[in-house]
Amino acid sequence: MARINLELNELQAFLAVAEKSSFKAAAEALYLSQPALSRRIEKLEQSLQVRLLERTTRSVRLTEEGAHFLLHAQNVVDELEQAMSGLSERAERRSGVVSIASIPSVAQHLLPAALAALTASYPALCLRVFDEGAQEVLEQVLAGHADFGINLIGAEDPNIDFEPLLTEHYLAVVRHDHPLATQRRLNWEDLVGERLIGVSQRSGNRLLLDHHLASLPQRPRIHYEASHLQGAYGMAEAGLGVLVVPELSLTPAYRHQLVGIALGKPAVSRTLGLITRSGYQPGPAAEQLRTLLRAQFAQYRARQAAD
The missing domain is CATH 1.10.10.10 (Winged helix-like DNA-binding domain superfamily/Winged helix DNA-binding domain)
Structure with a gap:
């Protein structure tokens, strides 16, 4: 030859x-x-x-x-x-790595199904999840430690591309035996005098609530405070008071002891979205994960509309 x-x-x-x-x-x-x-x-x-x-x-x-x-x-x-x-x-x-930063409610409720679907296409892929608070998620993406993130902040940052996926309202969450548990809807004035459970003032959720409620003539007082929502949910399950949270965080695992009640006057909501560093192009596996997450959010919106 x-x-x-x-x-x-x-x-x-x-x-x-x-x-x-x-x-x-x-x-x-x-x-x-x-x-x-x-x-x-x-x-x-x-x-x-x-x-x-x-x-x-x-x-x-x-x-x-x-x-x-x-x-x-x-x-x-x-x-x-x-x-x-x-x-x-x-x-x-065979040896790629995809890293995603996500606020805990999404990491617990919607992200796992998307990760499972991605693994079917990339069975040997290493997946890294940073489930952190909103500010930490933003910092992980800006620093390049995560391919992208799911967050409620970042839309105003000039170095971030923000793709909205879901706008959700906040609920009052109480134990089934709480006096308010039979109510279908509450206003914020109904919570004056109740013992509220809150999260740390460093939390994105807490900052959003404080901003929206600053103009109220009377505001409910927070008696119990936890660093993360898991701790706050534990207090609600113990019957300590009323917890105000975004509806996505009230997963089926909590509903056997707790009930969520719609809140209005003023209605408070947050918008969740995909955040990516401006100009950054994720690899094929990370891009597929973004597509899968869009589908998970679409399914969640459809279920909420049907309820």
Whole structure:
């Protein structure tokens, strides 16, 4: 079997000249000087021991041998590019990492199903989830530690692209035996005098509530405070008072002891969305996860509309 002594850059140089019919245009397309391009063509012709191009001061055209070789050279380069693309995809599926930052309510309620679906396509992919508060989620995305995030803040940041997915209202959550548990709807004035359970003032939810309720003539007083919603839910399950939370956080796991009651006057809501660093393009696996999350949010919206 004859040894093939050709280099890929020589084939690419030949294809570029054949396409452009010009050494100058081909050199510009390949970001080469014309002498460097000429050396590649000469080396290719020496290896093949045939002349591939007829060159004059005004034009370049393929010889008969060059026209014959062009078809095979193009096929070789196309096949090699497809093989390299396939290897890149296989390598990503085998050893890639996708990192996502998410507020806890989404990480607990909607994210797991999307991760399970992604694993079906990328069975060996490493998945990393940062389930943090809103500010921490934003910082993880801005620092590049997460491919993207799900958050209620970031829309105003010039370095963040924010894609809204869901606008949800806040509920008053009480234990089933609480005096308010039979109510279908409450106003904020109905909670004056109740013992409220809240989360830390560093929480995105707490900041949002404080902002919206600052104008109320009378505001319910927070008697119990937890750093995270899990702790606050524990207090509500113990019957300590009324917890005000976004509706997504009231998962089925809590509903066996707790009931959520719609809140109005003023109605308070938050918008959740995908956040990505401006200009950042996630890889195929991360992009598929974003698509799966959009579908999960769409299904959740449909269920809420049906209830």
